[in-house]
Amino acid sequence: MILDTVNSPQDLKTLTQSELLELVGELRSEIIRVCAQNGGHLASSLGAVELIVALHRVFDSPRDRILFDVGHQAYAHKILTGRKEVFHTIRQEGGISGFTKVSESEHDAITVGHASTSLANALGMAIARDTLGQDYHVVAVIGDGAFTGGMALAAMNVIGGQKRKLLTILNDNEMSISENVGALNRYFKEYQTRKWVQDTQKWGKQVLEGISPKLFNLVDRAKEAAKLMLHQENPFYAWGIRYVGPVDGHDLPGLIHILEQIKELDGPTLLHIVTQKGKGYGVAEEDPIYWHGPPGFNPDKPEKVSKGYSWSAAFGDAITELASSDPKIFVITPAMREGSGLVRYSQTHPERYLDTGIAEDVAATVAAGMGLRGLKPVLAIYSTFMQRAYDQIIHDIAIEKVPVVFAVDRAGIVGGDGATHNGVFDIAYLRTVPNLQIAAPKDAYELRAMLKKALELQAPIALRYPRDSVEKVPEGTWPSIEWGRWEILKEGRKAYILSFGKTLKYALEAALDNPEVGVINARFLKPLDQEMLAQLAQGGYKLVTVEDHQRMGGFGSAVLESLSGLGLQAEVRVLGLQDVFYDHGSIARMHAEAGIDAASIRAALAELGLPAQMALRDLR
Incomplete structure (x- = not known):
C-alpha cells in the first residue's frame, strides 16, 4: 500500500500522480474501517480527502499553517501527519482526538470543535507572521456550513480590509450536519448551476495554466476582465x-495545479471548491446526514443502527404535540x-x-424578538x-424577562467529542x-411537565437534559x-443525597x-427549593450534592450559598x-474519575459517618 510508505507530509512530495490517486482510495478505506469500529465523523472526512492530499503536497506543514474549521473533516490530515499508527484510537479513551488539537500534533494549527473560528485564527497568524518578519503560508479550510456563522462572516470583512497574504479554501458541499440554510447557501447553489459560471471555470483554468512567477499580475488583470461576468456577482468581491x-x-x-499557482499571490485569496460529503462510500453519499457521525457499523454491509430513544427525541415529540394545540409556539435551532x-x-x-x-x-436574539411580540419561542x-x-x-x-424557553441538550459529559x-x-x-430560571427533569415524563409549565409561565427558563437514552412517554401524557x-x-434517617440531573441514577x-x-x-436549581433545604x-x-x-459555580455551590443566606x-x-x-x-469512566458516580457518593457518605449498607445480593 502507498499509505505504508507515507509517514509525514513530506513523503507526499515524492509520489507520482498515479500513486497520489491510489493513496486517496487507501485513505478513504482506512477512514471507513476505523469509523466502522469506533464511530466518528465519517461523511465529512470522506469528502475532504483529495483536498487534504493536495494541501500537504503543495504546502509544507508544520511550517506552513493549515487550519481546519471544526476539524471533523480532518481525519485524512491526521493519518498523513504521523498518526496513522494510532488512528484506530480516535475518539477512544486515551486515544487521539476526533478534531484537530494543538497539544496533540505540531501539524494541528488550532484546537477546534465549534464552527466558524478558523478565519479569525488564520488572520491572527498572518498578522503575527508579518509583524515578526517571518515567511510562511497560512491556509484556512472552512465549510460552507461554517460560513453561516456570524464570526466567519465578520472575519472575512476584516481579512478583506487587512489585505494580508492569506488563503481561504471554501469547501462547499451544501451541508453542515443538516442541510445548509440561508441566503449565502442559496447563492452558492444558484451560482454553481449557471452556464456562464461553468464556462468561466474552464476559462479560469486555461488562464491559470499560463501563470508563472513573473506573470502574477495577470491574475489581477484577468480578474478585472472577468469582473462584469464573475466578481461583481459574488460577495467576496465586495469584501x-x-x-x-x-x-x-x-x-x-486540478487541485494541486491550482494551489501551486495561487499560493504565492499577495493579499487575501479565496478558493471555492465543490465537494460531495461522503464521497467514495455509497451509503454516506446518499444520506450524509445520518453518516455524518454514525455509531459503529459493518463496513461491508453498512446499515443504519437505532440509537434508542433519546432525550432529544423526547423533547422533539413533546414540543411537536404542544405546538399542535398552541399556535404561538415557535421553535428555533442553530443548525x-x-x-x-x-x-x-x-x-x-x-x-413555525x-x-x-x-x-x-x-x-437567541431572534427568539428575543419573537418573545417581545407575543410568540412563545423555544430555542x-x-x-x-x-x-x-x-x-x-x-x-x-x-x-x-423575555419569555424564551431554552431546551439545553447535551448537558454534562458527552463522551467521544471531548x-x-x-x-x-x-x-x-x-x-x-x-430573571433566568433553571431546571433539570429526571425523566421524559418530568420533561413534558416542565416544558408545558415553562411555556405557561412566560419567563426565561432553561431546561437542562443529557446526551443519553430515556424511557419513551405515550403521546398525550x-x-x-x-x-x-x-x-x-x-426517605432517609440521617442523610440525603441531593441530585441535580443525570446523576440521579x-x-x-x-x-x-x-x-x-x-x-x-x-x-x-433556580428557584432553589429553600423551604425543603431549610427543613x-x-x-x-x-447532605451530599x-x-x-463543574463543581465551581454549580448546583452544590448554589446549595451552600442558599444555606448561608438562610x-x-x-x-x-x-x-x-x-x-x-x-x-x-467513556462517560461512565469520566464520571468515576471526576468523583460523581455511585462509588464516589458512597465514599462521601462514609466521610460523613454513614457507611453503605450491604445489600443481600452483595452478601451472597
Missing part, C-alpha cells in the same frame, strides 16, 4: 478578496435539527420552525453551543443571570408539576438498601466535576 472558482474538489491533479430531535417538528409545523444556521447568537440548543450566545441571553432576553463539546459550564454561567419544588424519592444506586440515606430529585438543615441531616457539571448550617459534601477540561472517552 476585497480575490476569488478563484468554483472548482471540482475531487479533481486531485441542529437532527441532533435536537426536531425532524418531526420541522415537518409537522414548518411555518427556523434554522438560523451555525449562528447561536442570532438564534433548542446544545449546552456547549449555548456558550456562544451568552451576551444575547443576558442583554436581549433576561434584562426584560472537551470542546462537554456541556459542563451552563449552570455556572446561567444561574448568575437575574402531560403530568403536572409544582414549579420550584424538589421531590423526595427515598448514581444517587439511587448509592443509597440502595441503606435506610440511613435518602435521595432527593433536586430538579429545580433538611434544621433536621440535622447530612451531586451533579454532572443563616443555617449543615454538614455538606459537594460532588461535581473538577477544575479541568475532560477529554474524550
